[in-house]
Amino acid sequence: xxxxxxxxxxxxxxxxxxxxxxxxxxxxxxxxxxxxxxxxxxxxxxxxxxxxxxxxxxxxxxxxxxxxxxxxxxxxxxxxxxxxxxxxxxxxxxxxxxxxxxxxxxxxxxxxxxxxxxxxxxxxxxxxxxxxxxxxxxxxxxxxxxxxxxxxxxxxxxxxxxxxxxxxxxxxxxxxxxxxxxxxxxxxxxxxxxxxxxxxxxxxxxxxxxxxxxxxxxxxxxxxxxxxxxxxxxxxxxxxxxxxxxxxxxxxxxxxxxxxxxxxxxx
Amino acid sequence: xxxxxxxxxxxxxxxxxxxxxxxxxxxxxxxxxxxxxxxxxxxxxxxxxxxxxxxxxxxxxxxxxxxxxxxxxxxxxxxxxxxxxxxxxxxxxxxxxxxxxxxxxxxxxxxxxxxxxxxxxxxxxxxxxxxxxxxxxxxxxxxxxxxxxxxxxxxxxxxxxxxxxxxxxxxxxxxxxxxxxxxxxxxxxxxxxxxxxxxxxxxxxxxxxxxxxxxxxxxxxxxxxxxxxxxxxxxxxxxxxxxxxxxxxxxxxxxxxxxxxxxxxxxxxxxxxxxxxxxxxxxxxxxxxxxxxxxxxxxxxxxxxxxxxxxxxxxxxxxxxxxxxxxxxxxxxx
Numbered sequence: 001x002x003x004x005x006x007x008x009x010x011x012x013x014x015x016x017x018x019x020x021x022x023x024x025x026x027x028x029x030x031x032x033x034x035x036x037x038x039x040x041x042x043x044x045x046x047x048x049x050x051x052x053x054x055x056x057x058x059x060x061x062x063x064x065x066x067x068x069x070x071x072x073x074x075x076x077x078x079x080x081x082x083x084x085x086x087x088x089x090x091x092x093x094x095x096x097x098x099x100x101x102x103x104x105x106x107x108x109x110x111x112x113x114x115x116x117x118x119x120x121x122x123x124x125x126x127x128x129x130x131x132x133x134x135x136x137x138x139x140x141x142x143x144x145x146x147x148x149x150x151x152x153x154x155x156x157x158x159x160x161x162x163x164x165x166x167x168x169x170x171x172x173x174x175x176x177x178x179x180x181x182x183x184x185x186x187x188x189x190x191x192x193x194x195x196x197x198x199x200x201x202x203x204x205x206x207x208x209x210x211x212x213x214x215x216x217x218x219x220x221x222x223x224x225x226x227x228x229x230x231x232x233x234x235x236x237x238x239x240x241x242x243x244x245x246x247x248x249x250x251x252x253x254x255x256x257x258x259x260x261x262x263x264x265x266x267x
Numbered sequence: 268x269x270x271x272x273x274x275x276x277x278x279x280x281x282x283x284x285x286x287x288x289x290x291x292x293x294x295x296x297x298x299x300x301x302x303x304x305x306x307x308x309x310x311x312x313x314x315x316x317x318x319x320x321x322x323x324x325x326x327x328x329x330x331x332x333x334x335x336x337x338x339x340x341x342x343x344x345x346x347x348x349x350x351x352x353x354x355x356x357x358x359x360x361x362x363x364x365x366x367x368x369x370x371x372x373x374x375x376x377x378x379x380x381x382x383x384x385x386x387x388x389x390x391x392x393x394x395x396x397x398x399x400x401x402x403x404x405x406x407x408x409x410x411x412x413x414x415x416x417x418x419x420x421x422x423x424x425x426x427x428x429x430x431x432x433x434x435x436x437x438x439x440x441x442x443x444x445x446x447x448x449x450x451x452x453x454x455x456x457x458x459x460x461x462x463x464x465x466x467x468x469x470x471x472x473x474x475x476x477x478x479x480x481x482x483x484x485x486x487x488x489x490x491x492x493x494x495x496x497x498x499x500x501x502x503x504x505x506x507x508x509x510x511x512x513x514x515x516x517x518x519x520x521x522x523x524x525x526x527x528x529x530x531x532x533x534x535x536x537x538x539x540x541x542x543x544x545x546x547x548x549x550x551x552x553x554x555x556x557x558x559x560x561x562x563x564x565x566x567x568x569x570x571x572x573x574x575x576x577x578x579x580x581x582x583x584x585x586x587x588x589x590x591x592x593x594x595x596x597x598x599x600x601x
Binding site: 011012036093094095098127128129130131132133134135136137139140141145146147148149161166167168169170171172173174175176179185189227228229230231232233234235236243244245246247250253254255257258260261264266267 | 285350351374375376378379381382383385386387389390391392393394395409413414415419420421422423424425426427428463466467468469470471472473474487510511512523529537543544554555558564566572577580581582583584585586590591594595598599
């Protein structure tokens with residue numbers, strides 16, 4: 001079985017700085033991590049590899065430093081990693097990103113000589129943009145069925161049985177392979193890497209696919225200009241109330257907090 | 268299919284059914300979309316998909332809540348939600364009637380359907396909007412949504428491709444006034460369910476009960492983090508919650524330490540809550556945690572003056588969370 005997991009590198013911080021000239025995220029000096037739901041997806045893929053036997057490929061799209069996040073995935077059990085990177089792809093919205101990812105997935109499958117990946121996993125949404133759109137949009141470009149909000153996957157002869165937690169219900173769905181599944185909460189937590197696997201991942205090759213490697217991608221349909229949606233404005237959310245800071249001793253703090261709770265009718 | 272701006276007309280709202288009736292968010296969106304339609308002199312339509320006879324009185328209801336037209340697709344394959352069946356039917360309608368916008372509730376179902384449909388129509392989609400406005404200068408809809416875990420509010424537009432699409436959260440708009448005197452046109456559209464819809468089948472479905480306490484509807488939440496220090500200290504939160512009529516929850520660390528069950532975890536990989544009072548005790552406030560918190564009043568207690576939780580707090584207490592809990596419990600017990 002061949003599994004591919006799409007992984008996004010996201011800021012590991014609350015501090016978000018925007019370049020006012022081009023409305024883009026300032027990435028310099030910001031700590032990055034693997035999007036938490038993507039970590040769940042990688043964990044589930046590695047558990048399936050342990051249970052059924054599988055080759056787990058991780059794929060990301062982003063700037064060159066996103067290869068660091070791919071190495072983190074290699075250190076916890078992924079077998080190989082690819083990064084789609086290039087100036088042409090910068091500023092892509094979800095539709096353009098999905099277009100590029102789907103072509104990258106086809107290209108990697110062709111290079112591996114496997115026809116198609118049996119299972120493609122994505123985190124259900126990213127922690128920085130939160131859209132939950134890239135999974136289903138990628139499934140559409142690949143013309144394969146999708147299941148979202150999955151918590152677990154079992155392999156069957158014809159495909160998979162996916163447990164889905166959505167709209168307050170737990171559904172069990174059967175889906176044929178190949179398919180794309182987006183992962184939400186999973187049982188337990190993603191494993192940590194150990195020192196040996198971490199060291200090994202540092203020297204692992206992470207091949208980069210550039211625009212030239214993906215000739216099927218029409219350059220006019222990707223990147224900032226090729227994206228159908230445009231960000232036209234940005235503002236800080238209004239604070240509901242001005243934050244009050246209490247930093248004296250508890251003898252001072254507690255009466256004030258009790259007063260606020262009483263004023264608002266909580267006690 | 269690529270539809271040009273000038274060739275499109277009409278605003279559509281997908282009416283999501285749940286147990287035979289329309290979800291509240293769909294009616295809220297009919298009200299908001301009515302104002303958009305009036306601002307740009309276009310018609311407002313509702314789209315309903317249901318099993319044979321399943322639409323029942325819903326088209327009339329949609330008209331009473333503001334729709335000028337209602338497209339009804341009824342038949343086998345639409346009784347329960349199926350991504351491919353629903354996507355294919357709405358795409359078929361959109362290709363026939365070329366709406367300028369399609370608005371969908373940001374429910375789990377809506378956020379499964381909308382991106383699949385947007386990709387099929389090769390158009391732009393904005394996720395999880397909190398507001399929409401017609402921009403008369405650009406003749407586009409401005410989609411307003413939070414970004415970066417709510418740190419920023421951004422405006423997204425879809426200037427060239429049609430339909431413009433967005434998912435919008437529940438509770439952003441009041442229910443429109445219902446007027447049974449309103450008249451509208453009901454258009455039955457027999458579209459057989461796509462054969463590919465059989466690739467995904469529901470085997471069974473249960474209302475999820477083993478998901479921990481119902482934090483989603485709690486008015487008061489007392490949440491503890493790493494800074495509570497120990498399982499024993501963490502136990503004190505239950506007394507504080509009791510005194511405030513609330514529930515106990517946690518950030519990720521206490522779950523990992525085994526102080527509390529996973530079903531009580533708030534944040535991206537846990538639950539999203541919307542409370543009147545949220546007390547965050549010894550929680551640093553990672554973006555993953557605060558993404559799950561919405562509250563009228565947030566009181567945060569942390570030793571670290573620079574903890575990011577203070578960015579979203581109304582009352583920032585710089586001090587030891589455990590000491591704070593003991594002192595507040597003592598005060599409230601008096």
